Amino acid sequence: MDQKLKIKLYRIILSVILLVGAICLPVNPSFSFILYFSAYLIVGYDVLYKAVNHILSGQLFDENFLMSLATVGAIFLGEYLESVMVMFLYQVGELFQSYAVGKSRTSISSLMDIRPDYANMEKDGKLTKVDPDDVKVGDIIVVKPGEKVPLDGIVQEGESYLDTSRLTGESVPIHVRVKDTVLSGSVNQNGLLKIEVTKEFDESTASKILDLVENASSRKAQAENFITKFSRYYTPIVVVGAILLAVIPPFLFPHLTFEVCLERAFTFLVISCPCALVISVPLGFFGGIGGASRRGILLKGSNYLESLSQLKTIVFDKTGTLTKGTFQVTKIVANKISEEQLLKYAAEAELYSNHPIALSIKEKYTKVIAQEDVKQIEEVSGKGVHVSVSNEDIYVGNAAYMNDLEIEVPQIQDGTVVYVIKEKQYLGYLVISDEIKENAKEALTNLRQKQIQKMIMLTGDSLESAKRVASQLPIDTYYASLLPQDKLKRVEKLLNKDDTGTLAFVGDGMNDAPVLVRADVGIAMGGLGSDAAIEAADVVIMDDDLEKIGEAIDISKRTLRIVKQNIVFAIGIKIFFLILGAFGVANMLEAVFADVGVSVLAILNSMRTLKTK
């Protein structure tokens, strides 16, 4: 509890003492009046002050105005006790509300506590603490055990375990040593690390993530916009209602005096305060976003919580999303020569290529290649490569390439097949596969059990490799051999279909940025360290874990459920009490009690959104 709240608490206590005095010491009426009146002023002077101030600046109809009007009115009607009690309960409610909001503010900011305060720089053999903003790319910083890594960089010296749970939600620490990349926001656990900075503070991971989460509140969910609109019309309507309630009944029903109706009108005003909604709904969404970010799921706005909860179709990119994205030579079939020799030819042919398949072949062949022997390189895009090695013609490529060369090769239905030909003679083939992520099947089955009706896979790879992956996963349809623009067209086509519903595209953000932007919800996997993904996507999953998609859906549904509960609950109770107040069933005390009670309950309910497993 901070200073401001404490002062408020003391004021409330003091006014209670005065109030008890006024009730128990019936010396004379003017003495009691003084006690009541000072209790009233002590507990409510700031409300009165704000009300006057707001009226002077031309804004009627806020809660301070409503409370002041109702309590001053009660004093004129001679209801001193009621007047003080209303102000008292209102302030207790406010106190509670500030406390609860403060509490969620701290718990949200503590879970986003990745902003480093300083960096250790070595100067003249001594370590000095400097502002991370002042550190430049190429500088060497030192991170001691227990400290946060302040900027992204590469380890120059030392090794240690890093706790990246604030970034990824993953609690298993990762081991880093010389030449490994470290990201700001992770916490060094045991060793001393010397790090060469590769990104300035503003470009570093921690800053990017914080920016994203802090800006999240600018994209509002429909429910939030509804509340803003609601309170704009609501208060004037209520005030007009109150005036009518005071003026009309005395004419229609002779037994109702003007005074009684005036009191009812004041009660009506007290009940009408929309605070419960106005605070609890944004608080609920903020908590949902905060809770998700603790699990390594970053959302760019509460509107995406809404879309996620309604998701019907998910489109996956294959490589790097459903699969690990690292190609490996999984099979070598040699015809008349040794496997070693076959691999050597393939590696020589692919010597200068950077294609993922070429890289995987070179990785498999661990020996040194004599570069001077490799000549006349001719790449046939999308098909293969032709080189001359020690004056022998080597052709390496796929079935289509073999067809062009008019060489007969066996048809293989397995991953990506690369054939090797020497001087028109077939030597054998290599199979290169991209492994499916271990938990992909489980994660997708889980999604299916939520409300996802359609799961579609898109890939730039060949039909065979798409078929192989699709057959192992619970996928409805797949489209292969797509260029990046084809993926966009395919997703647009889906978006135009009626039965698609809300559509999410899941990719790694490398070359599918346009698709991520176009989908209702663009989900980027493995966003940690990839700026492109963080820019383009609406939802960023920091690590590579497909299960987080399901988790994000769960968090969104839970948040939406809590927000809806609050809306229904708050409006329901309000309307109920407004009716009671209008007919004189509920008095002013009960009205304030209802108002404060609803606010407190709604706020407590909203705070549940912060809790993720």
Next chain:
Amino acid sequence: MKKRYMIKNLDCAVCATKLEKAIQKIDGVNEVSISFLSEKMKLVIDETREDTIMNEINDVIHRLEPEVEIIEK
């Protein structure tokens, strides 16, 4: 030019929206967002008129929510 502020003593979400709207109307303010929950204000303003704009913002705050203080980060 972008500026960020801590915004203190902001008691209600409606007040935040109200301030946001009033500040938006100031000439030279291109963008403003106030987050009630994270107690932060972000501004994108016309650099050449920075001083006048900041004075006007302080006036608006003083008029609407006299308790609110802004602290530059």
